Amino acid sequence: MRLLITGSNGLLGQKLTGLLAENPEVELLTTSRGKNKVAGIFPEVNFRSMDITRPEEVQAVFENFRPTHVIHTAAQTNVDICETEREACYAQNVTAVQYLVEACEKYNTHFTHVSTDFIFDGAAGPYDEEAAPKPVNYYGQTKLEAEEIVKKAACPWAILRTVLVYGIVHDYGRSNIVLWVKNSLEAGKTIQVVDDQFRTPTLAEDLAQGCWLAAQKSATGIYNISGEELLTPYQMALQVADYFKLDASLIQKTDASKFTQPAKRPPRTGFVIEKAKKELGYKPHTFQEGIGIVAGQI
Ligand SMILES: NC(=O)C1=CN([C@@H]2O[C@H](COP(=O)(O)OP(=O)(O)OC[C@H]3O[C@@H](n4cnc5c(N)ncnc54)[C@H](OP(=O)(O)O)[C@@H]3O)[C@@H](O)[C@H]2O)C=CC1
Numbered sequence: 001m002r003l004l005i006t007g008s009n010g011l012l013g014q015k016l017t018g019l020l021a022e023n024p025e026v027e028l029l030t031t032s033r034g035k036n037k038v039a040g041i042f043p044e045v046n047f048r049s050m051d052i053t054r055p056e057e058v059q060a061v062f063e064n065f066r067p068t069h070v071i072h073t074a075a076q077t078n079v080d081i082c083e084t085e086r087e088a089c090y091a092q093n094v095t096a097v098q099y100l101v102e103a104c105e106k107y108n109t110h111f112t113h114v115s116t117d118f119i120f121d122g123a124a125g126p127y128d129e130e131a132a133p134k135p136v137n138y139y140g141q142t143k144l145e146a147e148e149i150v151k152k153a154a155c156p157w158a159i160l161r162t163v164l165v166y167g168i169v170h171d172y173g174r175s176n177i178v179l180w181v182k183n184s185l186e187a188g189k190t191i192q193v194v195d196d197q198f199r200t201p202t203l204a205e206d207l208a209q210g211c212w213l214a215a216q217k218s219a220t221g222i223y224n225i226s227g228e229e230l231l232t233p234y235q236m237a238l239q240v241a242d243y244f245k246l247d248a249s250l251i252q253k254t255d256a257s258k259f260t261q262p263a264k265r266p267p268r269t270g271f272v273i274e275k276a277k278k279e280l281g282y283k284p285h286t287f288q289e290g291i292g293i294v295a296g297q298i
């Protein structure tokens with residue numbers, strides 16, 4: 001297998017790199033827009049800078065490496081920035097997927113595309129793979145449009161949808177629910193956390209394993225890859241405080257009518273993951289176990 005990873009500097013990308021760096025089954029090429037952030041940690045892994053919004057860069061990498069499999073993790077994942085910087089978000093989340101799909105079609109490469117619970121309106125979660133999408137923000141719209149491109153592809157493809165990913169990686173700007181709560185409480189800061197949004201939070205290592213299972217099996221179709229527990233951010237925050245023995249009184253319960261963000265969030269998402277468990281052998285950790293894994297890495 002010659003496996004190309006996009007977005008290898010990101011949360012999922014770094015976890016995939018770690019998972020596959022020493023796997024003898026895989027000839028690995030990691031790619032991201034910037035410089036390789038993990039060159040010092042995985043010096044043996046090949047890296048090439050590739051901006052997926054530049055078709056000539058995508059074509060050159062495919063021509064040279066001829067991947068049999070691609071795991072596509074790169075995206076604009078800042079949901080609020082997507083709302084205001086629509087053109088750039090569209091280029092990263094939609095047009096770039098078209099370029100990658102065209103390249104995969106040319107070489108009959110298996111394409112694993114990572115998508116999101118934000119393609120749904122959050123009226124009736126948890127969702128299975130057959131549920132009807134209806135995004136409530138621009139990020140969700142772009143991710144849905146990308147799915148439509150992938151579904152029409154003339155190469156083998158899998159779409160893996162995931163939810164609220166948490167974990168710790170190297171030299172990384174974006175926070176996530178576990179680190180945000182831990183860091184805030186350690187600094188003695190009060191936080192307002194919603195108790196009327198529902199998610200099945202996903203440990204980044206579990207998502208990486210799900211992507212690897214799909215690529216390894218050349219799986220085709222749509223798979224939900226997330227945690228299994230439906231929790232509100234408030235419930236997650238309490239578990240984080242409890243695990244790290246931090247002051248839970250700093251966590252103030254709020255709701256979406258009082259706590260608003262620039263982009264609307266779907267209230268109740270989360271996924272049913274039976275298909276991935278049965279067909280891929282996917283087995284995620286509990287949220288409690290996930291916090292423990294992150295704690296061990298801090
Ligand atoms: N995080 C989450 O909670 C969730 C994520 N997802 C999906 O999972 C996937 C992975 O997410 P995650 O790892 O968290 O994302 P990150 O934001 O952590 O990483 C995405 C990476 O994509 C790279 N990237 C962005 N634009 C380009 C570009 N034009 N060319 C090349 N690389 C680019 C960036 O690389 P660089 O640093 O080099 O600029 C960045 O490191 C995404 O498709 C996302 O939509 C779905 C549900 C939840």
Ligand SMILES: Cc1cn([C@H]2C[C@H](O)[C@@H](COP(=O)(O)OP(=O)(O)O[C@H]3O[C@@H](C)C(=O)[C@@H](O)[C@H]3O)O2)c(=O)[nH]c1=O
Binds near residue numbers: 233
């Ligand atoms: C910042 C913040 C968030 N929250 C809640 C709202 C939300 O349900 C949850 C996470 O909020 P964030 O803004 O950090 O994350 P958010 O951008 O909502 O995360 C999303 O990212 C994209 C990429 C996805 O694809 C989605 O699956 C989803 O996980 O925490 C609070 O309650 N209080 C706060 O101060």
